[in-house]
Amino acid sequence: MSVTHPAGFVATGVSAGLKSSGGKDLALVVNQGPAFDSATVFTANRCKANPVLWSQEVVKDGVVKAVVLNSGGANCYTGAEGFQTTHAVAEQVASGLGIGAIDVVVCSTGLIGLANPRQNLLDGVDACVAALSADGGADAAQAIMTTDTVAKQVLVEGAGWSIGGMAKGAGMLAPQLATMLVVITTDAVVPAAELDAALRAATRVTFDRLDSDGCMSTNDTVTVMASGASGITPTAADFTHALTQVCTDLAMQLLKDAEGADHEIAITVLNAASEDDAVEVGRSVARSNLFKAAVFGKDPNWGRVLASVGTTAAAFDPADLDVAMNGVWVCRKSTPDADPAGVDLTAREVSVTIDLKAGTERATVWTNDLTHAYVHENSAYSS
């Protein structure tokens, strides 16, 4: 149930003194081989944090041997000094493990614009290296939490191989990509190029369709490492299917733990002219503060759904749209249909279905409601 379940991986999480709470804040996940194939996707935000700038270079050859992650500070917009801190952390990991720094991915999360205390990190890396174990996955998952209320882990078993994963993320949770940190491990034999194809296929329909608050992070990183320790080579289809399961599970864990949320909302767009149209429409609804506040108020306000659909460039006839909430078709042909009073929004899980009647494609985008607790948490976060 963690990144250390697949054979060939050790991990740990320690307290390096970055979090004022004194909690665990530094994690290390190490691939012990025999293979070191990897694939990584990063945030599409053009304002990227120092660890992303570093790690983009690390992943280019498809070889990653370790991922070191800290919470308690994003090391973003901290200038040359901040980049040197990232580099020093990678060198310290490399030195401790007897590998090259160019095979060490670095991830950071926390506030933007604050320098991370370098010596704390270097001492923490030493403590991590000393504490690495085949049971350390849970500690690692705990050490990367920020405003997360629960640690997020997953395990999917193949025939003689498995995929483990951990994730953090509760705010700045929007896609392109991912807006969170994720480390995935597998003992399957998967060459880097195939790993990359599988990872992009999986993230495209999972993390990339998660849009909790419309705010794209500067630090998103999703890294998958394949140790080959099982000696088994799954088919590309089997592996991609399992990896997509892993990403789906972690994405849903992120959604359920989103800052202040009362509801998880799945917006499914049917009969779109293209998959891109379906995603654009779903995302426009996912980013409507008025719709999200209405769900918080348990108000099936489908007018706010249509008002959002109308802001997109997708193909549809404005006079012929159908909308269902929790399976009740409250709007057909763009006019009121079933009584909205029949829509019970008490449960956390809410579904919205929009029929564009313009083609055969579909997509689901996931979001949360907009709550008092979200405003509270995000107005007080750095104070």
Added chain:
Amino acid sequence: MSVTHPAGFVATGVSAGLKSSGGKDLALVVNQGPAFDSATVFTANRCKANPVLWSQEVVKDGVVKAVVLNSGGANCYTGAEGFQTTHAVAEQVASGLGIGAIDVVVCSTGLIGLANPRQNLLDGVDACVAALSADGGADAAQAIMTTDTVAKQVLVEGAGWSIGGMAKGAGMLAPQLATMLVVITTDAVVPAAELDAALRAATRVTFDRLDSDGCMSTNDTVTVMASGASGITPTAADFTHALTQVCTDLAMQLLKDAEGADHEIAITVLNAASEDDAVEVGRSVARSNLFKAAVFGKDPNWGRVLASVGTTAAAFDPADLDVAMNGVWVCRKSTPDADPAGVDLTAREVSVTIDLKAGTERATVWTNDLTHAYVHENSAYSS
């Protein structure tokens, strides 16, 4: 100080029984000539309300003799029945005034998806026609309020001519265009084509740059009517300048009365490669829930500003951005500069300045903070 200040206009506002409160909910503004030039801009939302579908036809010939506006229901996505209600209201106004229905603009505001009671509206139109007066502007401004807490009016005087205006809007307040109802009157002599050019020039830099909550309405309408009753023909430059003042003043009144807001935030983007780039960057920050929640919490969190800038396609170097809040340059060259503790966000008015260092263009986009009161108001609105 109202739409009846310019010569040639009468107006009124009455209670037609649409608002459950019993308050005024139907307004009529009539141009008595001698000229009937007009210009109108509508919401860019593809999902348009019935009164917008009607009024788009009315304005095509540049002649508008009356605007009738109701609060208490948007008449949007109410089907053929709803369109017939809009048509019937226009006919009733026309019949009462002895003009053609094709010269009557209809505006509605309120909930989407609810049918407006037709007979109430028709009886209300009769009451309006009977009550029209040269002092009726204030009553009209009051009758179009929904969640507005104050009526919004403006007057700008020219040399022997004037422009009056009224507006409503407090939610679904985002541009392209306007997301509110506005009626502007002038007794200047301005042919319809010039009026149209002046109105588009004015709204482009005012209502179109107001983005309170990112949600575009289905009912936005801004109509200007010119009676020519002053007999004076201002220069195009003078008239456009005055009309822009009117639109700026009303836009700022809308901003200050936005639902639940604690702060008015002006986001100014400097040294952009193009004005479009400047607007795109400003709007991206205006739509960041995290940034808006931080301002509510009086937290000068410039990291959330840069994270939003990074999501745009504007020209800039991510490593060389400057950000000021209330004049304090908290970030220079994408690294921390002045201590954010020096930024006092106690006052309602907040300024954010972003220097892109990519050109010479600039723009300001206005928004509000994201507050508990916004969430409360919009989670309870239709229940």
